[in-house]
Amino acid sequence: MKSESWGIVGGGIMGITLALRLSEMGYKVTLFEAAPELGGLVSSWKMNDVEWDKFYHVILLSDFKTRDLLKQVGLEDKIEWVETKTGFYMNGKLYSMSDTVEFLKFPTLNLIDKFRLGLTILVASRIKNWKRLEKIPVTDWLQRWSGKNTFQKVWLPLLRAKLGDSYTKTSAVFIWATIQRLYGARRSGLKKEMFGYLPGGYKRIVSALKDKLISRGVQIHTGYAAREITSGPASKPVIHFAANEPMEFDKVISTLPAGLSAKLCTGLTVKEIKKLEGIEYLGVICVAVLLNKPISNFYITNITDSWVPFTGVIEMSALVDKKYFGNNALVYLPKYVSPYDPLFNYSDEEIKKFFLSNFKKMYPWLTDENIKFAGVARAKHVITVLTESYSRNLPDVATTIPGVYIINTAYIQDGTLNVNETIKVADDKLAQIMA
Ligand SMILES: Cc1cc2nc3c(=O)[nH]c(=O)nc-3n(C[C@H](O)[C@H](O)[C@H](O)COP(=O)(O)OP(=O)(O)OC[C@H]3O[C@@H](n4cnc5c(N)ncnc54)[C@H](O)[C@@H]3O)c2cc1C
Structure with a gap:
């Protein structure tokens, strides 16, 4: 085992993945989670006698990172794949919108509107260079391809529902990433778009990952709420806790959201704080x-x-x-x-x-x-919120505090929030640090 020690703050999928990868590289790893259990957004609760995720989670066929992680803990072949249907609630009525025939029958849009809506999805699914979309407001881009009528009747209500008032600041990368995710499976040559779940939900996944971490020697401390990360006397990072003794490491990663990480890490520059707090x-x-x-x-x-x-x-x-x-x-x-x-x-x-x-x-x-x-x-x-020029405004994962890194889902710059993208950020950013 390498002697370098790593402390990771946050026991969600990001913290768990980072801990697993670092332990596989041979480092001594300690994972801290404020809640009594690991999991964060994928944690579960009891609804009468039923225990399932607090928030809904689905796995796509194209979620290769998620599936690989599940393979590592022997669960990938337990995923159940199902063809699902999509509905639309419009003007007080429920419509099925699950295939081309239903799409063509869809009321309130004329044939030209429908053609433009289909074209918009096709165009978005074909675009490779997403960076140029960062400069275009999502509202402009959608109106350009779908036209005013479809924009007002379909896209605008959906944008408002998904993003609240923030839709006005959102770039076209948002809709591109959403369409890419839904069409990803087809693009990657998988015939049908199927959704998957694991019987037992994410509780079973987190439990298997926890066992894996323990078997690799990762120290897991739940009920440890980090209060501050400072640079100690030997210029090594120290994590301070609300109710436990401080601990020193060679390297520390905060996986908390950007603004919370900025508050946690004492000694960041004004520029770093501004960048972190600027992420909405x-x-x-x-x-x-x-x-x-x-x-x-x-x-x-x-x-x-x-x-x-x-x-x-x-x-x-x-x-x-x-x-x-x-x-x-x-x-x-x-x-x-x-x-x-x-x-x-x-x-x-x-x-x-x-x-x-x-x-x-x-x-x-x-x-x-x-x-x-x-x-x-x-x-x-x-x-x-994927605002204009989002990727260019992201701070570096290595902070100016020696040995302190911030890696979180804010680094999903060309995707939607999901477990697959979370693992991808963990892998990409670790590779960046190690290089
Ligand atoms: C409604 C909803 C639906 C979703 N649907 C899907 C889906 O269908 N498919 C999919 O793949 N993904 C989905 N996701 C996304 C998925 O849940 C996230 O990508 C993933 O859970 C993010 O993990 P994380 O570790 O980055 O964040 P989190 O899970 O938020 O982890 C952060 C952890 O840090 C802990 N923490 C906070 N403060 C402290 C502190 N001071 N000290 C120590 N620990 C602290 C928190 O308790 C938490 O456990 C969905 C998310 C939501 C909310």
């Missing part, structure tokens, strides 16, 4: 609902009606076999909002009431009798 995030408030019967056969239902307070409806049980949910249906109602949105000040009960009353308006046959469980999960710093 969206948070998510997500209501998970267990129902005694399904609401549709769509995994995703996109929503264009602005009165609906959530971004979309994700019916997990349209993908995952209901036997894993005690024969219930599991539905997520996510809303992406700024971390400063007043909704974050509402209690769980208030959010549930607000979301569920609108959920029942969307599906009028639903009653309280059908709802077996409802819970609210929230996270303030989830997705970075």
Whole structure:
């Protein structure tokens, strides 16, 4: 084993992957997680007797990094692959939008609009040089290819739902990355677009990864909330904790969101702080609902009606076999909002009431009798807003504090937030550091 020691702050997928890779390189690694369990955004909770992810997660066929990681812990061949359907909720009605025929039947758009919508998706899926899209606002790019009518009727409501008011600052890379992810499997020669999940959910994945880390000698400290990272007397980084003794390492990586990392690391330059704090995030408030019967056969239902307070409806049980949910249906109602949105000040009960009353308006046959469980999960710093020239404004992962690095999902500059991209950032940035 190499003598150099590494401390990693944050036990989500990023921290776990970094810890695994560094331990494979032969370093002494210690992983710190503030919560009682590893997992972060992929952690699970109990909904009555059902334990599943707090936030919905799906694996794509083209998620090769995720699948490789699962292979390492013997779980890749346990993934169940399912063909799913997509719905659209528009003007108070639910439509299926899962194939070309349904697309052509789709109301409110004329044939030319439909052609331009299809063309927009085709053009985006063909673009390789995403950097030039960083200079174009997403609204301009979509109007250019789809035309005003389709933009107003389809794209604008979807942008608003997904990005809140931040859509005005977002570059065309956002829509490019979204389309690339959905078409990635087809581009890579895989015939069908299928979605996958692991029976047991991410809890099973995190548990297997934890065992792997332990078997490789990684020290895992949960319930350790880092309070500060400083440069110690020997110019080595020291992690200070809210309730535990400080620890010194040769190298330390913070995987926390940019602004939180800036607050954590004492001694950064004004320029570094400005860059880190300049990265804008969206948070998510997500209501998970267990129902005694399904609401549709769509995994995703996109929503264009602005009165609906959530971004979309994700019916997990349209993908995952209901036997894993005690024969219930599991539905997520996510809303992406700024971390400063007043909704974050509402209690769980208030959010549930607000979301569920609108959920029942969307599906009028639903009653309280059908709802077996409802819970609210929230996270303030989830997705970075891909603003104009985003990649050029990112700070270096090596900070000016000797031995201190910041590696987080803000480095996903040409993709959407997902586990595959998270692992990719971990690998790319580690390679950069080692070089
Ligand atoms: C609603 C939603 C849906 C998603 N859907 C998908 C999907 O379908 N497919 C997919 O692949 N991905 C999906 N993702 C994305 C996926 O969850 C993320 O890419 C991944 O979990 C990011 O991991 P991370 O380690 O970067 O961040 P996090 O999971 O946020 O990890 C950061 C960790 O740091 C810990 N921490 C915070 N402060 C401290 C401190 N002071 N000291 C120590 N530890 C601290 C936190 O507790 C947390 O565990 C989804 C995410 C959300 C929110």
